[in-house]
Amino acid sequence: MLRTGIAVGAALVVTCAFGVTPAHAARITLAGTGFQVAARLGVTSVSPSRPYTVTFASAELRKRYLPHLTAAVAQMRAAGVKVTIGGVEHVDPAVCPPWGHIQYTQTYRPMGRGGYSRGMPCPAPEKGVSAGGVVTMDSEYFDGTWVIAPHQLRNTFVHEMLHTFGLGHPNRDLDGDGAVEFYECATDPHGTRPVMCSPNGGHGTARSAGRLTAFDIAGLKALLANSRQGDTG
Template sequence: MRKRIGGIALAAAFASVFATASTASAANEGVGWKLESGSPYYITNLQHNSTYTLTFVTQKSQSWLTPYLKVPVQQLNAIPEVKNAGIKFVLSTKIEGGTNYQNKKYCAGPQNHIMFLLKYRPMGKAGFSHALPCYNTRNNSAWGGYVEMDTEYWTSTGKENTWFGSNKAKAHAMTLNAVTHELGHMMGLDHPDPSKFSPNENRPVMASPNGGYLNTNGGKFTAADQRGVKKLVSNGG
């Protein structure tokens, strides 16, 4: 389930949502990338001159997930189009959102805060994590929300296990990819159409199922994923 938010009345919000859906075009999909521009998500852009802050619901999630999020945050901040638009991603140590999450008020958190937590099989399926993004109905920009990372990727102490295979280096890269994949959903990236993958490029991190685990870039968005990020940026201009 993905929630949507906005600073306008509910009826107007739904009107905005359906109007956006009816005007969605193929311009929000390309080779190896796709935006969350169709029902029920409607995220089409990253808002310019905005800071997207990554925080944690518990101290445990902060301790386990911080090393994995450093990779995509550093990469995103280095993309020229992201920098030129005044967009910044900040990895915080802040613990927040626990009350909202427990009450299932997923979009009641602060604007542009993406909150991570750990949960066993959040989608009821082995190995599947779950993004719960929110968006601003005024302009369909990414707002924030929650990410539930499946604890099966780690042991009870936070050490990586063999969920992604016995090759430790590859399993580590795949775990990094899993976290980056869910962050991509929060930004507005959807699962791209496999028929549109380029045979000359690495498999996108946003690929489904279980996102891009055939590539071992270690949590970095591929060239295809980055084209989607740049589209989100250009749509926010």
């Protein structure tokens, strides 16, 4: 590797100059059992060194949302993502926040459909490294107009956050009927789907809801590893 380092570096410059996929792209991981890197918004990795901060549009939302995120954020830190819970700041769901901020706010039907929330990463970040994003929760969960089980609500909070880090839905045509269907995701020995499964993945008990499954953690670790691949180019 050392002997050919200069030659490889020169080749990379030429490759990039012609707009061809960089050499390191061949080594990044976009999918595995129970996880999927969305990639279509240009997010292919998570920084293992830069800090991420979860913030909220108001003190009231922070107080209401915090219990839903605590366990997952701790698991993400254990997996190597330098993410912490932050404070309150102005949120415009249509504008990307400062680098590394994951902003939570809520509006009525952010996806235009009842019961759906939205987690959007800032698109096309530098080197494909997740730069944060905005989670817009559907206000219907909180005014009683949309009935959602407590464990589903908690898993939804976490699901949308993981979208901002670059994970997509790991639904696959597992039964081979030619259609990728709702809930069609890998399951663990307990029958639990990834939090990122669409819709309503994650643990089904009050005690475990909001906790990442091993599938989701594998996805985050792939995103972190992808960042290290990018560093070598």
